[in-house]
Amino acid sequence: MRIIGGSFRGRALAFVGKGDAGAHLRPTTDRVRETLFNVLMGGRYGDPITDMRCLDLFAGTGALGLEALSRGASHTTFVETGRKGQSLICENIALCDCKTTTKLVARDATRLPANPDAPYDLIFLDPPYAKSMGEAALKSALAGEWIAKEALILWEESAKIAPPPECELLETRKFGGTNISFLTT
Template sequence: MRIVSGRFKGTALTSVGKGDAGAHLRPTTDRVRESIFNLLVNGGYGDPITGARVLDLFAGTGALGLEALSRGAAFAQFVDDGTKAQRLIRDNISLLRVQSETKLYRRDARKLGPLEGAPFDLVFLDPPYGKAMGQKALSAALDGGWIAPEALIVWEENAPQPTPDGFEQYDMRKYGDTCVHILGLAEAP
C-alpha cells in the first residue's frame, strides 16, 4: 500500500497485509484509491481536494485521508474506534510527518455527536462491508454538522447502496468487489 500521487507519491504506508478481519480492516487497494481520486478530479466536481478539510470515517489505515493530504488537502481528520486502526493511522501520520495537518479521534463513526469547529469539504466513508454502518455514520455526520453544504462524500461498499435521506447520489462506479458512491447533500425543498 502506497501513496499514489502528490507530494508523498510512492511512499509505502504501514501495511496490514491482506487486511485484518478481526479488526474489520480492509484497506482500499492502491488501484481503487487511484480510481477514486481520478473520479473526483475528472468527474466535473471542480477541484474538491486542494485546500479541503477532509473527514476520513472508518479510517482504517488512514490511506484515503493521507492520499488527499498528499494531493493538496489542507487538513484531515481520521475517525476510527479500533485499537489496531489507531496504531496504523498514528504510524502513517508519523511516517509522512503530517501531525500538524491531522487529527485522530477514537470514536464510533456512527455516534459522532455535534462537531466543534468547521465542517468538512470532502468525506471518505469506508465502513465494514454489508453491515449497514455507512447509512448510520452518514446520518450521524449530517445531524452533527460535520458535512459542509457543498461537500462531496465518497462511500465505499461491496454493493450498490440506497441513498440515505438528506443526500443525493451524483455517481456510482464498481471496481472489482468495491462500489464507490459519490454523494452530496440534498438541496432543501
C-alpha cells in the same frame, strides 16, 4: 500500500498484509485509490481536494485521507474506533510527517458527537461491508454538523446503498466487488 500521488507520492504506508479481519481492516487497494483520485482530479467535480477539509470515516489505515492530504487537502480528520486502526493511522501520519494537518478521533463513526470544528468538504465513508453502518455513520455525521453544505461524499460499499434524504446520489462506479458512490449534500 503506498501513497499514489501528490507531495507524499511513493511513500510506503504501514504494513497491514491482506487486511486484519479481526479489526475489520480492509484497506482500499492502491489501484482503486489511484482510479478514485483520478476521477476526483479529472474535473468532473471541480476541484474537490485542494485546500479542502477532509473527513475519513471508518478510516482504517488512513490511506484515503492521507492521499487527499498529499494532493492538497488542508486538513484530514480520521475517525476510527479500532485500536489496530488507530495505531496504523498514527504510524502513517508519522511516515507522512503530517501531524500538524491531521487529527485522529477515536470514536465509533456511527455515534459522532456534535462537531467541535468547522464542517468538512470531502468525506470518505468506508464502513465494514454489508452491515448498514454507512447509513448510520452518515446520519450521525449530518446530525452532528460534520458535513458542509455541498460537500462531496465518497461511499465505498459492496452492496447498494441507501443515502439519506439530505444527500443526492451523483453516480456509482464499480471496481470488482467494490462500489464507490459519489454523493453531495
